[in-house]
Amino acid sequence: MLLFLKNPLSLSPFTPFQPIAAIATTQTAAETLSPLCQTLGATLHLPDSLTPLHQAQIYTGSLKEYLPILWNTHKTLIFCLATGAVVRLIAPLLENKAEDPAILVIDQKGKFVISLCSGHQGGADRLTQLIATGLDAIPIITGASASLGLLALDILGFPFGWRKGEGDWTGVSAAIANGKTVQVIQEAGSTLWQNHLPEDHSFYFGFPEHNQPIAFSGRIWISATKRKFASSSDFPKVQWHPRVLWVGIGCIRGTSRQLIETAIEEVFQRYHLATEAIAGLGTIEIKGDEIGLLEYIEQKQYPFKTFSAEVLKSINVPNPSTVVDQEVGTPSVAEASALCAAKTHFSSTENPVLIVPKQIIKSDSESGAVTVAIAQSEIEYTARKGQLWLVGIGPGKLEQITPAAATAIKQADVIIGYSLYLDLIKPLNRTGQIIESFPITQEQKRAQRAIELAQWGLTVAVISSGDCGIYGMGGLVLEELQKTGWDGYHPQVEIFAGITAIQAAAARVGAPLMHDFCTISLSDLLTPWEVIEKRLEAAAQADFVTGIYNPRSQTRTGQIVKAQEIYLKYRSPHTPIAIVRSAYRQDEHITLTTLEKMLDFPIDMLTTVIIGNSSTRDYKNWLITPRGYRS
Incomplete structure (x- = not known):
């Protein structure tokens, strides 16, 4: 038997920003940053005048003297003190945005997260969004590209491993920020970035017709060719080089x-x-x-x-x-x-x-x-180790998504899922993400596409409602990986658990799952009905509280009828039943009834049915299943 332990931070969405130093100078600030440091995998640095906290690094002397040490050894610095004080502290250390660490500021109450320096290339803008998501705080990002809903020009090709060439990056960025028309000539590399631009973007792709001259204020070349730009050019130009x-x-x-x-x-x-x-x-x-x-x-x-x-x-x-x-x-x-x-x-x-x-x-x-x-090559080399994040989004309401899952969604390069679920998490999307939707019957294609992009080197989040490992995409993705001869490491896989449909439904009606329970899906698309029927018989006879998934579709209506017949053989017709549709969503609908009357109410694919056991009772519209079988 091979025993191994996984490092919980090895595939963390915060890994690209490591090493991270968090700095506090007051006890309140230290207590605000301490739990955040555990989430980020950051080290908390405190002056010796404060009460030490667990695993904090204590420094002596002034922060001004200590800061250069952190500056040269960390990719990210997070301050929990006044913004003005931070500006004065870092001013002598700033060199250029390509080399300076990402600088963030958090207020002492953790209500605001500010991206202060190295927002694009250093990643401060993205980390600000991730931290704000976890803290339920307001992210403060002041870059022009963020307000336009565009990925910043100087990091446009980073997800695909492109390298920056020569050009007037400031000039073209200014043209984009001012809404001027910028020509994009792409001769190589992925065009996925083009598919999710805001409708009002100012890019012009390709060359205009001879009879339709256009006044460009900038040009972006995306090519393997190295161009020399004349200093007397009418407008600024830059070039990205995909590694092809x-x-x-x-x-x-x-x-x-x-x-x-x-x-x-x-x-x-x-x-x-x-x-x-x-x-x-x-x-x-x-x-x-x-x-x-x-x-x-x-x-x-x-x-x-x-x-x-x-x-x-x-x-x-x-x-x-x-x-x-x-x-x-x-x-x-x-x-x-x-x-x-x-x-x-x-x-x-x-x-x-x-x-x-x-x-x-x-x-x-x-x-x-x-x-x-x-x-x-037709496809560029990204020089990145791809990651597959299998994410459960819970019942669908944003508040029901775990902070880890929400952070993974916001950090991923690509999000793949069923359109309904993608709509539910839209508020978590960030600028520049690639969003790919697949119909409900194309789960295998979803898995294959996710694997393809992760093998290429992207970080791909595959979305499932509830928990991705329970009637979700988790198992299917792993099966498809196995077919490819996956070595278990490339791409790397991480699973972000979610609140399951049965948990969400149970929480809305009381405590029906307090004793042994099981879940059974009535969908026979992947499982023969004979097998499902056998499991229904066993669960009903063994007196399990039972959660029924996928109870009825537009074309599959008889299985829920058969399930009722089976349970009536072993349970009282007065057994309490909960019919919960779209738990925690805007169109949520809950019905409490009995086993004999359950088919009198609407049941569809968005419904979870909970069948109580012989001890389950309905008390003032709350279902209770006793923890034991005492008389």
Whole structure:
């Protein structure tokens, strides 16, 4: 038997912001931050003048002297003191928004969470929303993109692993903030970000017709091409580089790292390609131990793929070589490796294209030679470890969603679910999220799509009503993962529990579940009716309180009738029954009746039926099932 323990913070929605330091200078502030630190996995820092709290880090001297230590060792700093004081403390330490830690301020009563600095690239805006959700506080975010309902330009490509290129980022961001028309020319990378822009966005995609000139105030290039922008341009431009280029490498044994790097840069410059768009490198297996190549890979932190001669030999290339074939057993190393590396593992329809045929680069100053070829993938490399979050949203009212589940929903890159459930959680959606809806009969497609996106590197939240592991999407997603040969780690899976339908229904009518109970779904889409009927017989005979899920649909009406017949064989016709439709939602409807009369009332797929046991009683419209069977 293998015994292992899971770190509860390993897949936390707060992991991207770690390490986090929380700072308080008063006892009230310390008590406000202490429980928050447990949720975030943060360390609370207190002066020695305060009463120490559990696991707090105590510092001596002034906070002004202590703060530089935290500044250089943490990604996020959360202050619980006056905003003005925080501004004065951090002012001497600020350098630039790409390197400064995220700075947040929380008031002493925990009513407001303020994103102060590094809102976009540092993640302060997003963390502010997450913390405010957990505290039921008001998030204060003052960036222009937030007010426009747009993802900030300088983090637009981060979910997809894009890299920023050259350009006037401030100028284009200002044009967007002022509602000016900004042209977007996307030649590579995912277009998912385009699908959820607000209706009144000012982006213009592509090129206008010749007879319809448009005055643009900015331009965004999304491409593997490296463009040089003239300083005299009429309007500002920026470029994002999706990582879609895979470099195939061949080299003479002993070629240096410097020559390999020089060769790649020379080829990229020759073909006007951006090295920022490099996804990774590929070569033949026998070159997998080449020192110069390994040093280059380690320096650049690129993924490195090696292929057998047999695999490379099966690839059609434009420039095969008989000499290379005699040497290594395949007529192509660089071109074939580039094409093989560009073929991702999760897309069977992808057709990479060789955009640069093999180029042989030598140096006059050192021995060795490098062969470089470049293929472009249809799908970018994200450089992220994908995560699948299986989230139960409870009965549907926002107040009934656990703080952990709400935080996961707000943090996820993608939310997938049934349209009804997605509508229920709309207030938790944040700017830039990808929302994908599937009909109620396409659960398997939901699971497969979620797995595909998580394998790609996104964080995907799959939504279920109630608890995702009880008649929800949890089991189906895990089954589909098993079919793919999932190793248990990639993508990572985390389950966020929710209040089940039976719990919600029971809470609305009293305490009917105080003794042994069971739940049975009457839907025979996935379970044969003979099996369901057998379970109804067993539960009725054993005197279980029974929660009936999916009792009746528009086309399936006879099962609830049969269930009543079965229970009447073993229970009194006066057995209390609760019929609860849409518990805790706006259209909630509750009926208390008896077993013999239960079919006199409306029952549908949004209804949960609770059948009491032989001891359940109805007292002043509250159902009570005694904890024991005493006379």
